[in-house]
Amino acid sequence: xxxxxxxxxxxxxxxxxxxxxxxxxxxxxxxxxxxxxxxxxxxxxxxxxxxxxxxxxxxxxxxxxxxxxxxxxxxxxxxxxxxxxxxxxxxxxxxxxxxxxxxxxxxxxxxxxxxxxxxxxxxxxxxxxxxxxxxxxxxxxxxxxxxxxxxxxxxxxxxxxxxxxxxxxxxxxxxxxxxxxxxxxxxxxxxxxxxxxxxxxxxxxxxxxxxxxxxxxxxxxxxxxxxxxxxxxxxxxxxxxxxxxxxxxxxxxxxxxxxxxxxxxxxxxxxxxxxxxxxxxxxxxxxxxxxxxxxxxxxxxxxxxxxxxxxxxxxxxxxxxxxxxxxxxxxxxxxxxxxxxxxxxxxxxxxxxxxxxxxxxxxxxxxxxxxxxxxxxxxxxxxxxxxxxxxxx
Amino acid sequence: xxxxxxxxxxxxxxxxxxxxxxxxxxxxxxxxxxxxxxxxxxxxxxxxxxxxxxxxxxxxxxxxxxxxxxxxxxxxxxxxxxxxxxxxxxxxxxxxxxxxxxxxxxxxxxxxxxxxxxxxxxxxxxxxxxxxxxxxxxxxxxxxxxxxxxxxxxxxxxxxxxxxxxxxxxxxxxxxxxxxxxxxxxxxxxxxxxxxxxxxxxxxxxxxxxxxx
Numbered sequence: 001x002x003x004x005x006x007x008x009x010x011x012x013x014x015x016x017x018x019x020x021x022x023x024x025x026x027x028x029x030x031x032x033x034x035x036x037x038x039x040x041x042x043x044x045x046x047x048x049x050x051x052x053x054x055x056x057x058x059x060x061x062x063x064x065x066x067x068x069x070x071x072x073x074x075x076x077x078x079x080x081x082x083x084x085x086x087x088x089x090x091x092x093x094x095x096x097x098x099x100x101x102x103x104x105x106x107x108x109x110x111x112x113x114x115x116x117x118x119x120x121x122x123x124x125x126x127x128x129x130x131x132x133x134x135x136x137x138x139x140x141x142x143x144x145x146x147x148x149x150x151x152x153x154x155x156x157x158x159x160x161x162x163x164x165x166x167x168x169x170x171x172x173x174x175x176x177x178x179x180x181x182x183x184x185x186x187x188x189x190x191x192x193x194x195x196x197x198x199x200x201x202x203x204x205x206x207x208x209x210x211x212x213x214x215x216x217x218x219x220x221x222x223x224x225x226x227x228x229x230x231x232x233x234x235x236x237x238x239x240x241x242x243x244x245x246x247x248x249x250x251x252x253x254x255x256x257x258x259x260x261x262x263x264x265x266x267x268x269x270x271x272x273x274x275x276x277x278x279x280x281x282x283x284x285x286x287x288x289x290x291x292x293x294x295x296x297x298x299x300x301x302x303x304x305x306x307x308x309x310x311x312x313x314x315x316x317x318x319x320x321x322x323x324x325x326x327x328x329x330x331x332x333x334x335x336x337x338x339x340x341x342x343x344x345x346x347x348x349x350x351x352x353x354x355x356x357x358x359x360x361x362x363x364x365x366x367x368x369x370x371x372x373x374x375x376x377x378x379x380x381x382x383x384x385x386x387x388x389x390x391x392x393x
Numbered sequence: 394x395x396x397x398x399x400x401x402x403x404x405x406x407x408x409x410x411x412x413x414x415x416x417x418x419x420x421x422x423x424x425x426x427x428x429x430x431x432x433x434x435x436x437x438x439x440x441x442x443x444x445x446x447x448x449x450x451x452x453x454x455x456x457x458x459x460x461x462x463x464x465x466x467x468x469x470x471x472x473x474x475x476x477x478x479x480x481x482x483x484x485x486x487x488x489x490x491x492x493x494x495x496x497x498x499x500x501x502x503x504x505x506x507x508x509x510x511x512x513x514x515x516x517x518x519x520x521x522x523x524x525x526x527x528x529x530x531x532x533x534x535x536x537x538x539x540x541x542x543x544x545x546x547x548x549x550x551x552x553x554x555x556x557x558x559x560x561x562x563x564x565x566x567x568x569x570x571x572x573x574x575x576x577x578x579x580x581x582x583x584x585x586x587x588x589x590x591x592x593x594x595x596x597x598x599x600x601x602x603x604x605x606x
Binding site: 390 | 447449469470473474475476477478482484488490492493497500501502504506550
């Protein structure tokens, strides 16, 4: 009966319009947040380095090969790098000055991969592996190492196929142990290495800095050369001057990485614009909602006034409208989460076909944003409804 | 709950000569349990007085006092409580909703605290002879029929004061007698006071005093 009195079937068209607007706006808004989070997770995934890390080296030229120049970084070059505004820190790679012979047993020790290898190290703090898995406290004979992700691919899609061996995931390889024979200064000792992780971005076999210092001291035969690779920590890897600077100095870097950073900033802009537009649509929807309820209340002014004069509390009448509004909002919220979930499912399928993995489910940031937007809708309309009612009292 | 009018003057009557008035700009005590007839030619503020006591009009000088409550200080929710349990009114123009049936119009009121039972409500409807109409929309009722419904609506709730604004204007003698009797019974039962505005007729009600505006 209250519907006949307080609603009078007016404003329905406007409410539907506002609902559609809110739906589109919210969908766009939440989907851009979800999309952004997914792409972020895709870009950051499986890498030991944060977004701001670059590894640079000098180009190897004929002169280097003839022994005239070399690719080591001189101290003044490192200073100059550090002086650039977009570069926060510079950490030269330390390389091993001893011989290492590694072997790993496969398929029940009958097969073994044996090879000469070398190590490099960077300060532990720049490696994104948690401290439990990384580090070395001498003089233990067990160390952790990190490998280029390509090594695992080389094994899984090449070696294991040729030799009829099982494929391994990056998870299970962590359980394997590499046997290392390190020799130099007339000694030979055996160490065991546990693979702590893989990196897409650095083509180096990394060991903890502490171990490197220890081993170079104990086994190092040769004088260490100038570092030929440098880890650069950028506060803005997409800075336009960065690429120019590297080119001028004749430094090489992982181009993909730079492209990635650039893609990320483009992505950020696109998502930002999308979010901006959707916020505009959401605001419009909010205005239409608020105006619709004001119109409905004005349209039922006589009835509301009568109810107030019969002794009905303002809160009871406002409560009636707010109940309807919260029903609309819950419907909207559920619908949007459903659609975002569905569209995300489609996106997952498309990405998976192309070999990308993104986490399933709806991101917490999306839920939070939805709650905040709906909360603001409810709050604004509550204030507006009470104001309209007060005018009638 | 006695009502005390302290030098009340409605804003529109400010500039009038009110020395002849028995109410405006006077100290008036309305004792609960008594019946008052408010008479005056039209346009002298009968409805204004009732609306002012009911809190619909707040544009007046002076003060209305009940116990320690002052009308000009009451908040909106206090008015709601007052109208739910202490003062009831039959409005000028009745203010029934035409799109609702008779029963629905009563139900709009019966969502609030009630004094009478459902069966007593039905009894009143039968007594005033509108039971057959109750299912129909009030838009189709005559003014006299609506007047009876408005009286019943005002009698559903608990009250100390009943304010009636020209309640019988469109009723015939027999119906006036029935309605007046019903009103008197209900007020007696609640020990409530009555303030009835009229052009001059006393409607065969037992009256304790007459207030000439």
